[in-house]
Amino acid sequence: MLKALNQEDIIEMLRTNFAGRIGCTDGDAVYIVPVNYVFEDDHILCHSLDGLKIEMMRHHPSICFQLDDIKDLRNWKSIIAMGIYEELYDTSSIENAAKKFTGQNLFRKASLSSAAPDEQDGRDRTAKPLSTPEVFYRIRITSLSGRCEQEV
């Protein structure tokens, strides 16, 4: 049966997962990129290497965060958070954000959120110099919705 997820189910999905997808646009083309994240009440904290995706979100801050759990065609959940891209600039906010990802051990090497697939050039990004600019940002959530289907 197909039904809407309630707010508690949506929050539970956001709290218990670590990877989702961001959809962003330059006004014409759309990109979907997987990211790891930390959910915090009214926003979703993410980080990425500076690049095409970050540039797009700076210019078009209305973005979409999506998370799903698809077991099969009759048993799945999907949520989307519509939100606004807000980049973190001051050192203290960036350091605080970085600590929240520590448990995910993201700084050992390039992470899920490092670059859009079409920015990928086959180079081993683990070899990038440590000075590569890492951008921390949050998605301020403006709406949450979700649905699921469960075979009866």
Place this chain on the structure above:
Amino acid sequence: MLKALNQEDIIEMLRTNFAGRIGCTDGDAVYIVPVNYVFEDDHILCHSLDGLKIEMMRHHPSICFQLDDIKDLRNWKSIIAMGIYEELYDTSSIENAAKKFTGQNLFRKASLSSAAPDEQDGRDRTAKPLSTPEVFYRIRITSLSGRCEQEV
């Protein structure tokens, strides 16, 4: 190690999965919606109930199809197909498309691709009349890219 997926790996992922995500935009907001699909060489065949998502793609046909396999933060694959939304209109094309989904048994009830989460209103859509307009479309692929990370 983070690396680009080659064309063969990308095609293999497209051939062996059944559900992905479409990213579409109205020029401002972005939506990501899960869809089931059939991959066919230069395009990806999908279907959805007529609604917000279909309307957006009609007006902004540059869309993104994304597929991933995330085991954990160090072992994952993600691909994106950039493409153009092309709706099927003639009866023969629609019938042919419908047959290709038969194996997925999609017409028994509302499917993964039926409606965007924010079109969801809590009603049991399995109760919708059979006359609900189902739209068949294909995403004509203009570029494919992908990357993966595998712990060494």
